[in-house]
Amino acid sequence: MDNPQQLRYSKEHEWLSAAEDGVSTVGITEHAANALGDVVFVQLPEVGATITAGETCGELESTKSVSDLYSPVSGEVTAVNEDVVSDPSLVNTAPFEDGWLFKVKVSGEPGELLSADEYTAFAAG
Amino acid sequence: MTDAPRRTALDATHRALGATMTDFAGWDMPLRYGSEREEHVAVRTHAGLFDLSHMGEITVTGPQAADLLDYALVGNIGGVKAGRARYTMICEPGGGILDDLIVYRLAEQEYMVVANASNAQVVLDALTERAGGFDAEVRDDRDAYALIAVQGPESLGILKGLSPKLSTSLEEGGAPIADLDGLKYYAGLPGTVAGVHALIARTGYTGEDGFELFVRPEDAVALWEALTAAGKDAGLIPCGLSCRDTLRLEAGMPLYGHELTTGTTPFDAGLGRVVKFEKTTNNGDFVGRAALEAAAERAEASPPRKLVGLIAEGRRVPRAGYPVVASDGTVIGEVTSGAPSPTLGKPLAMAYVDAAYATPGTEGVAVDIRGSHEPYEVVALPFYKRQK
Numbered sequence: 222m223d224n225p226q227q228l229r230y231s232k233e234h235e236w237l238s239a240a241e242d243g244v245s246t247v248g249i250t251e252h253a254a255n256a257l258g259d260v261v262f263v264q265l266p267e268v269g270a271t272i273t274a275g276e277t278c279g280e281l282e283s284t285k286s287v288s289d290l291y292s293p294v295s296g297e298v299t300a301v302n303e304d305v306v307s308d309p310s311l312v313n314t315a316p317f318e319d320g321w322l323f324k325v326k327v328s329g330e331p332g333e334l335l336s337a338d339e340y341t342a343f344a345a346g
Numbered sequence: 347m348t349d350a351p352r353r354t355a356l357d358a359t360h361r362a363l364g365a366t367m368t369d370f371a372g373w374d375m376p377l378r379y380g381s382e383r384e385e386h387v388a389v390r391t392h393a394g395l396f397d398l399s400h401m402g403e404i405t406v407t408g409p410q411a412a413d414l415l416d417y418a419l420v421g422n423i424g425g426v427k428a429g430r431a432r433y434t435m436i437c438e439p440g441g442g443i444l445d446d447l448i449v450y451r452l453a454e455q456e457y458m459v460v461a462n463a464s465n466a467q468v469v470l471d472a473l474t475e476r477a478g479g480f481d482a483e484v485r486d487d488r489d490a491y492a493l494i495a496v497q498g499p500e501s502l503g504i505l506k507g508l509s510p511k512l513s514t515s516l517e518e519g520g521a522p523i524a525d526l527d528g529l530k531y532y533a534g535l536p537g538t539v540a541g542v543h544a545l546i547a548r549t550g551y552t553g554e555d556g557f558e559l560f561v562r563p564e565d566a567v568a569l570w571e572a573l574t575a576a577g578k579d580a581g582l583i584p585c586g587l588s589c590r591d592t593l594r595l596e597a598g599m600p601l602y603g604h605e606l607t608t609g610t611t612p613f614d615a616g617l618g619r620v621v622k623f624e625k626t627t628n629n630g631d632f633v634g635r636a637a638l639e640a641a642a643e644r645a646e647a648s649p650p651r652k653l654v655g656l657i658a659e660g661r662r663v664p665r666a667g668y669p670v671v672a673s674d675g676t677v678i679g680e681v682t683s684g685a686p687s688p689t690l691g692k693p694l695a696m697a698y699v700d701a702a703y704a705t706p707g708t709e710g711v712a713v714d715i716r717g718s719h720e721p722y723e724v725v726a727l728p729f730y731k732r733q734k
Contacts, residue, residue: 258366258588259383261686261693262661280716282663284382284685285588287716313381 224250225317229331230340231293236317237334240327244299247292248321249281249312252344257283260312265290265301265323272298272325274332279322281312290322294331300324354399355492355563356570363584370587371463373400378586385589386688389552392581393498395573396590398558399566402466403491404459404473408482411455413627418476419447420612420632422622426451431532431549434620435612436469441637442608443615445469446600448549450534458487458545458560462602476633492566496573497556497593499732500580502526505539505546505557507576512537512546531555540572551590553597554732592685595694598655598728604666604682605653605696611638613645614698616653616727651679652704655729656713656722658693661686664713664722670697671719673710678703681713689730696727 228236234253238246254260262282272278272292279290301323305311311320335343351374354360360367365376376397378385388394406415412424421434431450435443445465450458461469466488473484496504510526513536526546529535534547542565550556561569574582591601600606605615612621621638623630644650656664664684669677679699687694695713703711706726712719 255366258378259381262663264662282686284592287663287665310383 224252224337224341224344226337228317228337229293229334230337230343231291231332231334232343233291233293234344235291235293237293237331244324244326245294245296246321246324247294248316249290250340250344251316254313254316254320257281257286257288257312259284260309263290263305263309263312263322265306266292266298268298268301270298272296274329292325293334294325294327294329296325296328298323299326352400354397355566356397356399356494359567359570360397360584365584365586368587371400373463375400376584376586378588379584382586382588382592383688385583385585386592388581388583389498389554389585389589389593390689391499393496393500393504393556393577394552394585394589395570395577395582396495396497396585397566397570398493398495399491399563400463401493402461402463402469403487403560404461404466404470405485405487406457406459406473406482407455407485408480409455410481411457414473414477414480414482414484415449415457415459416625416627417480417632418473419449420621420634420638421449422625423449423451423457424625424627428453429533429535430530431534431547433532435606435617436472437611437634437638438608439634439637441611441634441641443602443606443610443612444472444608445602446606450545450547452534452536452545465602490562491560492563493558493560494566494569494573495550495556495558496577496582497550497552497585498554498582500577500582501554501556504573504577504580504582508540508572510537510539510546526557534558540569540576542569542572544569551599552593553599553728553730554593591683592688595683595685595696596687596689596728596730598696598730600653600696601683611641613638613641614649614651614653618642618645649701651698652701653682653727654697654699654704654706655725655727656681656695656697656711657690657725657729658695658713659721659723661693662715662718662720663693664695664697664715664720669714670699670703670722671712671714672703673712675719677714678711684713687729694729695722699724
């Protein structure tokens with residue numbers, strides 16, 4: 222599977238877009254979506270919430286399991302994807318596009334993030 | 347003996363299909379091939395193809411095979427006619443459930459007991475031990491069979507496309523069974539499908555019409571491929587264990603290790619009807635009898651907890667082991683199985699709850715989902731029943 226080159230990745234399988242006007246978009250990778258199976262429920266941080274890199278900020282439920290959602294970066298949540306709240310299967314069908322999860326106004330340096338190639342190797346590992 | 351998981355005769359087929367595999371009871375089994383939701387829906391609307399070769403087959407033969415099974419199991423097995431099957435259980439002397447089983451009577455003096463993969467050795471050991479003093483032989487046939495299931499409303503039509511032939515000699519006292527249409531639910535007869543020798547059984551674990559085909563492992567790939575080809579236009583797709591679990595949950599069918607355990611009697615699980623105290627063999631004696639009589643009385647007079655269905659009002663999914671709570675936060679039970687239901691569009695659970703809260707419609711019942719009390723409706727099982 223192709224991990225987009227322009228994104229950066231956490232070892233918890235989130236992706237982070239390059240900031241535009243200080244705001245980055247966060248989602249989970251296709252690798253993570255495939256491992257979860259059909260996602261049936263997402264709980265996202267609230268708009269305005271302050272989140273911290275490496276800490277949990279939500280949940281993803283699939284048929285067989287529940288997984289914590291970690292924030293790859295610290296900052297303030299500026300938007301959540303309401304489409305994915307009402308149709309969680311977007312996480313499976315378009316994890317890097319319509320299945321994005323939330324946007325964050327980045328307040329500090331992110332934690333340890335990987336390039337696309339580094340993440341591809343990590344996920345295969 | 348190594349710890350490496352066992353592989354079924356269809357292992358290469360699953361991998362070629364891109365299945366996500368999972369370790370299940372010591373077997374490497376397909377969890378799903380693509381979307382478990384699509385697989386679930388296929389079984390409800392068309393048909394699904396399952397590899398169930400991990401199930402444990404035990405053959406019991408001999409002049410006293412029926413007497414042995416009447417003694418070892420809780421059901422009235424001697425009363426099963428050749429060519430028919432029965433759902434039953436094997437219990438400990440103290441009444442706890444060792445496993446739930448399907449027993450097929452293949453001939454007057456021959457039965458096949460099908461145990462859950464995780465319990466096959468336990469069942470084999472218990473039957474072997476209980477066979478002492480009976481003129482009967484207990485044989486481990488786990489390696490003799492692969493098991494392929496076709497489940498769903500199109501399954502009869504798909505099988506008919508494979509020139510099935512049934513032995514007609516076995517159903518005693520009834521009309522000869524000429525074809526698959528005449529094969530009743532919970533019947534099983536030897537025959538051929540796609541030219542492969544099979545025990546053709548109309549059984550399953552999905553809540554749909556369907557067939558389970560016990561074949562020699564060396565025939566499994568050919569049969570799987572023939573079924574795949576025959577079912578292509580009818581919407582048949584391969585299905586894994588993940589959708590099997592949501593299908594059986596919707597159908598309110600218990601799963602060993604969840605609803606059924608050694609800490610539970612059939613009466614505690616609401617399945618007291620499988621226990622037959624009126625047996626004509628062995629002077630009515632069977633393993634667990636006294637304890638089960640007490641359990642039956644307790645379940646009638648003052649049941650501690652009852653197995654109920656719960657339907658979520660929200661979308662968060664209950665998991666096995668989560669507490670069931672009353673409106674004041676008191677723990678009143680525990681979830682045994684939970685999953686999102688593709689058919690109902692809501693999370694479902696089976697749970698043991700205090701009898702005072704077990705009546706369908708009871709107000710104020712919630713499941714503690716990682717600290718959040720999510721409201722649930724108490725309902726009677728099953729959640730889903732197919733239209734016949």
